[in-house]
Amino acid sequence: MSWLSKLFKQKKVELKASLVILGASGAGKTTLVRYLETGEPVMKDPRITLGIDIRQNPITISGWSLSAIDVGGQELYRESLWSLGVSQADAVIYVIDGTVRPTSDNVAFEVSKFSFDYMLSIVDIKTPLLILINKQDLVDMKPITTQESIELYDITDLVGRSFNILPTSVKFGDGVETAVFWLVNKIKENK
Numbered sequence: 001m002s003w004l005s006k007l008f009k010q011k012k013v014e015l016k017a018s019l020v021i022l023g024a025s026g027a028g029k030t031t032l033v034r035y036l037e038t039g040e041p042v043m044k045d046p047r048i049t050l051g052i053d054i055r056q057n058p059i060t061i062s063g064w065s066l067s068a069i070d071v072g073g074q075e076l077y078r079e080s081l082w083s084l085g086v087s088q089a090d091a092v093i094y095v096i097d098g099t100v101r102p103t104s105d106n107v108a109f110e111v112s113k114f115s116f117d118y119m120l121s122i123v124d125i126k127t128p129l130l131i132l133i134n135k136q137d138l139v140d141m142k143p144i145t146t147q148e149s150i151e152l153y154d155i156t157d158l159v160g161r162s163f164n165i166l167p168t169s170v171k172f173g174d175g176v177e178t179a180v181f182w183l184v185n186k187i188k189e190n191k
C-alpha cells in the first residue's frame with residue numbers, strides 16, 4: 001500500500017490549506033497534482049494546462065485536507081494568472097525541470113530562471129515555499145542536483161524566507177512524501 005493510500009485511510013481531517021503550484025511550462029506541475037490526487041504513478045502525459053485549474057478533488061494528507069491550484073506555466077499565464085493563484089494560497093510549490101541546464105538548452109534555462117525570479121517577486125516572504133528539482137529519474141539527461149540548483153537559480157539569496165529545496169520525480173512520486181510533509185508542517189507553524 002502506498003504512503004498516500006495509507007494516509008487516505010486516516011478519516012479525521014483537522015486542517016485545511018490551499019497550495020498553488022507554479023513553474024515553467026513542462027516542469028511537471030500537473031503531473032504532481034495527479035500524483036497527489038491518486039497516489040499512483042502518472043503514466044499518461046497530461047495536456048498543457050490552459051489558464052488556471054482550481055482542483056475540486058481534495059488531497060488528504062496526515063490529517064490535512066489540501067486543495068491544489070494548478071496554473072499553466074506558459075508566459076501568457078505567468079503574467080496574467082500566477083499572482084491570482086498566489087493570492088488564493090497558503091503555500092507555494094515551485095516545480096523546476098531538473099533536466100533544463102544552461103549548457104543543454106540556454107533558452108529553456110533562461111525561461112526557467114526568469115519564471116523563478118518572477119515567482120519570488122510575487123510571493124510574500126512569509127509564505128512557505130517548497131522548491132522541487134524534478135525529473136530526477138531521467139538520469140541520462142543528468143538532471144541538476146539541489147546543490148547545483150542553488151547556484152544556478154541564486155537560491156542562497158532567499159534570506160528571511162521559509163523555503164526548502166528537494167529532489168523529486170513527481171511522475172513516480174519519488175520524494176513527494178518528504179516534500180509535502182515539510183510544507184504541511186510549515187503551514188501549521190504559520191497558522
Ligand SMILES: Nc1nc2c(ncn2[C@@H]2O[C@H](COP(=O)(O)OP(=O)(O)OP(=O)(O)O)[C@@H](O)[C@H]2O)c(=O)[nH]1
Binds near residue numbers: 031
Ligand atoms: N520522466 C519524468 N517526466 C515527468 C516528470 N514530471 C513530469 N514529467 C513529464 O513532463 C511533461 C510535462 O508535465 P506537466 O505536468 O504537464 O507539466 P506542467 O508543468 O503542468 O506544464 P504546463 O501545464 O504547460 O505549465 C509530461 O510529459 C510529463 O509526463 C518526472 O518526474 N519524470
Ligand SMILES: [Mg+2]
Binds near residue numbers: 029071072
Ligand atoms: Mg500543467
